[in-house]
Amino acid sequence: xxxxxxxxxxxxxxxxxxxxxxxxxxxxxxxxxxxxxxxxxxxxxxxxxxxxxxxxxxxxxxxxxxxxxxxxxxxxxxxxxxxxxxxxxxxxxxxxxxxxxxxxxxxxxxxxxxxxxxxxxxxxxxxxxxxxxxxxxxxxxxxxxxxxxxxxxxxxxxxxxxxxxxxxxxxxxxxxxxxxxxxxxxxxxxxxxxxxxxxxxxxxxxxxx
Amino acid sequence: xxxxxxxxxxxxxxxxxxxxxxxxxxxxxxxxxxxxxxxxxxxxxxxxxxxxxxxxxxxxxxxxxxxxxxxxxxxxxxxxxxxxxxxxxxxxxxxxxxxxxxxxxxxxxxxxxxxxxxxxxxxxxxxxxxxxxxxxxxxxxxxxxxxxxxxxxxxxxxxxxxxxxxxxxxxxxxxxxxxxxxxxxxxxxxxxxxxxxxxxxxxxxxxxx
DNA sequence: GGACTGATAGTAATCGATCACTATCTTTTG
DNA sequence: CAAAAGATAGTGATCGATTACTATCAGTCC
Numbered sequence: 088x089x090x091x092x093x094x095x096x097x098x099x100x101x102x103x104x105x106x107x108x109x110x111x112x113x114x115x116x117x118x119x120x121x122x123x124x125x126x127x128x129x130x131x132x133x134x135x136x137x138x139x140x141x142x143x144x145x146x147x148x149x150x151x152x153x154x155x156x157x158x159x160x161x162x163x164x165x166x167x168x169x170x171x172x173x174x175x176x177x178x179x180x181x182x183x184x185x186x187x188x189x190x191x192x193x194x195x196x197x198x199x200x201x202x203x204x205x206x207x208x209x210x211x212x213x214x215x216x217x218x219x220x221x222x223x224x225x226x227x228x229x230x231x232x233x234x235x236x237x238x239x240x241x242x243x244x245x246x247x248x249x250x251x252x253x254x255x256x257x258x259x260x261x262x263x264x265x266x267x268x269x270x271x272x273x274x275x276x277x278x279x280x281x282x283x284x285x286x287x288x289x290x291x292x293x294x295x296x
Numbered sequence: 297x298x299x300x301x302x303x304x305x306x307x308x309x310x311x312x313x314x315x316x317x318x319x320x321x322x323x324x325x326x327x328x329x330x331x332x333x334x335x336x337x338x339x340x341x342x343x344x345x346x347x348x349x350x351x352x353x354x355x356x357x358x359x360x361x362x363x364x365x366x367x368x369x370x371x372x373x374x375x376x377x378x379x380x381x382x383x384x385x386x387x388x389x390x391x392x393x394x395x396x397x398x399x400x401x402x403x404x405x406x407x408x409x410x411x412x413x414x415x416x417x418x419x420x421x422x423x424x425x426x427x428x429x430x431x432x433x434x435x436x437x438x439x440x441x442x443x444x445x446x447x448x449x450x451x452x453x454x455x456x457x458x459x460x461x462x463x464x465x466x467x468x469x470x471x472x473x474x475x476x477x478x479x480x481x482x483x484x485x486x487x488x489x490x491x492x493x494x495x496x497x498x499x500x501x502x503x504x505x
Numbered sequence: 506g507g508a509c510t511g512a513t514a515g516t517a518a519t520c521g522a523t524c525a526c527t528a529t530c531t532t533t534t535g
Numbered sequence: 536c537a538a539a540a541g542a543t544a545g546t547g548a549t550c551g552a553t554t555a556c557t558a559t560c561a562g563t564c565c
Contacts (some may be wrong), residue, residue, distance in 0.1 A: 094529085095528080095529050095530065095543075095544050095545070096544080097530095097543090097544090098543080098544080101544080115414060116413075116414045117328065117409075117412055117413040117414060119326065119328045119329070120328070120413075122519085122520065122521080123520085123521060123522085124519090124520085124521090132545075132546095133545065133546055133547070134521085134522090134547095135522080135523075135524085135545080135546070135547075135548090136544070136545050136546070138521085138522065138523075139543090139544065139545075140544090143521080143522075144521065144522090196412065199408065199412065199469065200326075200412070202472070202473045203326055203405065203408065203409070203472055203473075204325070204326040204329075205324055205325045205326065205475075215473070218473065242490075243486050243489070243490070245483075245486075246483060246486035246487050246489070246490060247490055249467070249470065249483050249487055250463060250466075250487045250490055250491070252466065252470065253462075253463055253465075253466025253467050253469070253470055253487070254459060254462055254463060254466055255466070256462075256465065256466035256469045256470070257459075257461065257462025257463055257464070257465040257466035257469075258458070258462050260408065260462070260465045260466075260469065261458065261461065261462055261465070263411070263412055264411045264412075264424070264427065274454075274455060274458050277452050277454075277455035278455045278458055278459045278462070280452070280455070281451075281452065281455055281456055281459050281491075281494040281495060282459070282490075282494060283494075284493065284494040284495075285490040285491060285492075285493045285494030286490060286493075303563085304509080304510050304511075304562085304563055304564065305510080306509090306510090307509080307510085310510085331553080331554065331555080332554085332555065332556085333553090333554085333555090341511075341512095342511065342512055342513080343555090343556090344511080344512075344513080344514090344556080344557075344558095345510070345511050345512075347555085347556065347557075348509085348510065348511075349510090352555080352556075353555065353556090
């Protein structure tokens with residue numbers, strides 16, 4: 088018996104394992120420095136074999152982004168499901184997002200790294216589209232919150248949406264820098280409490296969950 | 297006439313020009329993909345000549361980070377100079393930081409890219425130190441604001457400081473993604489207004505600039 | 506004229522990608 | 536129901552391009 092000869096996986100299985108390997112690697116190192124050799128090694132495979140399942144490296148990254156987008160969005164929607172209050176939904180999404188990042192630290196690393204680049208890759212296009220969809224969703228929730236009277240009528244919706252997403256990005260970035268993902272989970276509720284006070288209509292009544 | 301024969305600059309001048317070239321390049325492309333050849337080409341020099349002024353590439357990046365740290369901190373202190381109100385100082389620093397980023401889009405790109413990496417380079421150490429100093433400064437201002445009564449006494453100082461920095465990082469990140477640095481300048485005052493309402497003691501009075 | 510700066514040319518290492526070949530799995534067939 | 540045949544997955548070597556870095560020679564400036 089050799090030291091862990093890999094069994095033959097089906098093409099579909101292999102692609103899925105590849106995506107997981109990349110996300111796992113991205114959680115520890117700079118995504119840009121993840122080579123096809125590193126990916127292959129991390130999944131007990133030879134480097135050349137990867138190109139039997141993906142036409143090129145760009146396709147691997149696209150697959151990873153698709154995985155992240157689908158998983159994240161599903162998680163956010165699940166967290167928001169059944170909630171009536173727009174403000175409560177915002178908080179649920181906020182915390183769900185943070186929870187997702189905690190479970191998959193490689194995901195934001197990939198996003199930031201990919202979106203930061205100048206060249207418009209297919210992966211970047213997909214990430215951008217997801218971000219736009221996200222922004223629109225938050226904007227709708229804020230408008231709904233205004234209609235309900237939960238949020239100030241004179242609130243700058245656009246700025247509030249920008250701050251919502253920016254706050255998450257900032258929190259995640261700080262956790263990445265500190266190399267401690269538990270930080271973001273710990274700080275998220277406290278930070279959101281300040282954000283909430285910034286947007287609600289009547290500070291002092293909106294006791295939470 | 298050759299295509300721009302470079303005059304002989306002194307070593308010090310050449311180093312300075314190099315740093316500026318890197319920051320300029322970082323404003324357009326992913327910092328990790330900036331090669332020594334690209335740097336040299338951008339400043340009308342041959343690649344090999346760079347290593348006459350820097351021992352290796354890491355030294356170039358360290359010099360760039362030193363430049364960024366010094367310039368940013370000077371700008372923030374200048375903006376805060378003479379201001380009495382802690383809250384007003386926070387806003388001044390906030391806007392000054394955003395202004396700096398607008399003038400040098402490459403700076404945050406370098407910061408994010410460098411801090412994201414796993415390996416602890418000298419440049420990363422410097423960036424981390426600057427961030428810590430920054431956080432401490434913000435924390436002091438928040439505590440001072442509490443003492444003055446400008447900020448809520450029950451405010452979570454730590455979370456407020458985290459949110460302050462996170463907000464800037466998030467704003468900048470979104471501008472980087474959108475590839476439009478004017479965005480951050482445009483949104484900054486509106487976003488800070490929401491943040492201010494989240495931390496001040498009495499919403500409805502502190503309306504200013 | 507002598508020390509410094511820059512150009513030219515070249516190194517070893519590493520990257521993504523390709524290829525012929527082999528191992529493994531699935532299907533067909535007598 | 537096995538054994539051969541066909542299809543798919545993985546190996547290992549290697550290619551061309553690119554990387555940071557260096558050695559040698561020529562020009563520049565005080």
